[in-house]
Amino acid sequence: MELWIIIAILVLLVFYIVRVYNQLVALKNRYQNAFAQIDVQLKRRYDLIPNLVETAKAYLKHERETLEAVVEARNQAAAALKNASAAPGDAQAMGQLAGAEGALSNALGRLNVVMEAYPDLKANQNMMQLSEELTSTENRVAFSRQSFNDSVMAYNTYRQSFPPVFFASMFGHPTDATLLQFEDREAIQKAPEVKF
DSSP states (O other): OHHHHHHHHHHHHHHHHHHHHHHHHHHHHHHHHHHHHHHHHHHHHHHHHHHHHHHHHTTOTTOHHHHHHHHHHHHHHHHHHHHHHHSTTOHHHHHHHHHHHHHHHHHHHHHHHHHTTOHHHHHOHHHHHHHHHHHHHHHHHHHHHHHHHHHHHHHHHHHHSTTHHHHHTTTTOOSOOOOOOOSOHHHHHSOOOOOO
16 A cells, blocks of 8 residues: 555656646747747838838938948847847847847937938828838837746746746756846837837
8 A cells, every 4th residue: 555655656746747847848938939029020120120211311311320320220139139039038148139129229219310300201101101110010029028028937937936946957947038128118118209
């Protein structure tokens, strides 16, 4: 009888360990999928920026430096996104992406300030449509980022809880995932306004 009790306890322990493993995998997959949604929205944003710059070029002939800064910031952000996509949740990759996104937002902000001086550009139908699409994309990025951060929090909470914390490293989950936080806290609260 005692042998059956020991076997039953061992079987329950094995089932519990399998459950912990599966839960860690499921939560990791969930935050990686959430990052894939950020990836999609940021790529959409990056695809809109060259159209925005091309539309503005005709009006902003004397503002070449500003336009080049936007293009360069966009390229750096795209490269950071590529690195982050390879390792969602990695602290260094998330930090680089956040920094690149901050630089891109600053460059777009400078472009908006410059464009205020060109009423014809602000009234351009193409520019108004691009502005609307960019604002919509910024809202989607914010929503996707929140979903990613929620998934990362669920993963980290489970990974740090008792007893999964004892098994996490053995199962290939040695560290916590990192939240995606942009430097400008207000950008998290409100998508940037693009006025043309």
